[in-house]
């Protein structure tokens with residue numbers, strides 16, 4: 545699988561913290577905010593979950609001097625949900641206690657985890673107001689979840705959803721997913737607590753911009769959020785137009801599952817990898 549690393553490099557900000565911090569500081573220098581994600585999911589032992597927590601605590605130590613707010617994304621399965629829910633909760637608590645002026649957000653994983661993830665974010669948000677939650681527009685249940693999160697004042701990041709879900713739980717066509725995304729996005733822009741609109745879909749971004757103008761929504765009350773290495777043109781354009789743009793910056797050694805999800809999203813990405821491997825194998829990349 546190391547063969548895929550050249551491709552992964554397009555989507556991740558390195559395998560270690562110093563390299564990732566360079567990217568985060570560079571992004572900030574250009575006017576972008578960052579969501580930092582230490583890659584990892586589905587840990588299989590308490591020790592692995594403990595290590596994942598330590599990595600976040602180390603990160604928080606290293607960013608003590610960072611004056612602008614960072615959003616830290618974590619996965620509940622990375623913190624040990626499959627091993628022991630109490631262990632998972634305690635690991636996350638420690639991170640939240642150390643986060644201070646930075647915020648923490650639960651990524652949203654496959655639908656088997658949705659209920660447990662949301663239960664945990666509701667419970668922990670009672671104490672830690674800097675905890676936010678991501679949701680997926682492709683799930684039927686998300687409309688109800690968003691209404692509840694908005695009522696509780698929990699900050700929501702809205703994305704389409706990156707996992708393969710069956711037709712009894714999720715919309716399957718892009719039209720339906722967009723339709724649901726659009727109505728949830730409008731609700732969040734109007735009533736949500738500092739929501740993040742996480743998409744590179746130009747149709748949805750255009751709809752968001754029209755809505756924001758029509759409803760006179762203050763650009764400081766929400767973020768556009770995009771993935772590191774994806775549609776940098778759009779990222780810059782929105783920033784230039786005066787919007788807050790946050791870049792989701794993943795880094796770490798467990799880059800494979802994340803990279804495979806990005807790969808699956810675009811058939812052009814698969815061609816890019818195949819061409820790269822072909823060039824490497826047959827030496828076609830040489831300049832002379």
Ligand SMILES: Cc1cc2nc3c(=O)[nH]c(=O)nc-3n(C[C@H](O)[C@H](O)[C@H](O)COP(=O)(O)OP(=O)(O)OC[C@H]3O[C@@H](n4cnc5c(N)ncnc54)[C@H](O)[C@@H]3O)c2cc1C
Pocket residue numbers: 650651652653678680703704705706707742743744745746769770771774775791792805806807809810813
């Ligand atoms: C900030 C952020 C956080 C996210 N967090 C989660 C999460 O917690 N849980 C979850 O399930 N999903 C998450 N996602 C992924 C999301 O669910 C989608 O899978 C992903 O964003 C692609 O959907 P899209 O809305 O960008 O639209 P698409 O219609 O897929 O893409 C629109 C355009 O963006 C570009 N693009 C999109 N993806 C790629 C790619 N991989 N490579 C190259 N170009 C691409 C292309 O130009 C494409 O035409 C997150 C996405 C973002 C932006």
